[in-house]
Amino acid sequence: MSRLVSIPRTSLIADRSRCLSIALLASVVICTVFLAGCSSxxxxxxxxxxxxxxxxxxxxxxxxxxxxxxxxxxxxxxxxxxxxxxxxxxxxxxxxxxxxxxxxxxxxxxxxxxxxxxxxxxxxxxx
Incomplete structure (x- = not known):
């Protein structure tokens, strides 16, 4: 018999939001470093x-x-x-x-x- 584990919906939304925030911050930092290094x-x-x-x-x-x-x-x-x-x-x-x-x-x-x-x-x- 398998048991389903339920995860509260708000927890999933918060985790997803946190991941998106981290990804956005990382991409901004990477782009800033990349652009600062170039002088077109x-x-x-x-x-x-x-x-x-x-x-x-x-x-x-x-x-x-x-x-x-x-x-x-x-x-x-x-x-x-x-x-x-x-x-x-x-x-x-x-x-x-x-x-x-x-x-x-x-x-x-x-x-x-x-x-x-x-x-x-x-x-x-x-x-």
């Missing part, structure tokens, strides 16, 4: 774009142009396979996701932009 042409262009956009929003147009001039080779590589309009849209979307400036008031927005403008990473693009 798109990433290089985005970093320069981010600094250029910050400079432009602060009225430093010369610094913005200088920043973008540092990645002309990478930009040319990207535009051979994708339209410049699409690349521009994607760069702007990524910037808006990383720095949702619309959420801030004018003083905070200026402080955030100034901090980014003065960062070591952006300063190397402005020189």
């Amino acid at each position: 042409a798109e990433d290089k262009v985005y970093k320069a774009f981010r600094c250029a956009k910050v400079a432009s929003l602060l009225g430093a147009d010369a610094a913005a142009k200088t920043a973008m001039s540092k990645v002309t080779i990478e930009m040319e590589k990207l535009t051979t396979s994708t339209s410049p309009d699409y690349i521009g849209r994607k760069l702007n979307e990524r910037f808006d996701e990383e720095a949702p400036l619309y959420r801030y008031g004018p003083a905070t927005r200026t402080a955030v932009l100034t901090k980014a403008y003065e960062s070591r990473e952006c300063q190397k693009y402005y020189k």
Whole structure:
């Protein structure tokens, strides 16, 4: 005679939820480590774009142009396979996701932009 063991339904749901949470966390960590180790042409262009956009929003147009001039080779590589309009849209979307400036008031927005403008990473693009 076999006996069926009943497991409470809530226990199964909790275990499944816990497994999904662990799997999601693991995949996020793996992706982060993987992406941090790579620096594609798109990433290089985005970093320069981010600094250029910050400079432009602060009225430093010369610094913005200088920043973008540092990645002309990478930009040319990207535009051979994708339209410049699409690349521009994607760069702007990524910037808006990383720095949702619309959420801030004018003083905070200026402080955030100034901090980014003065960062070591952006300063190397402005020189």
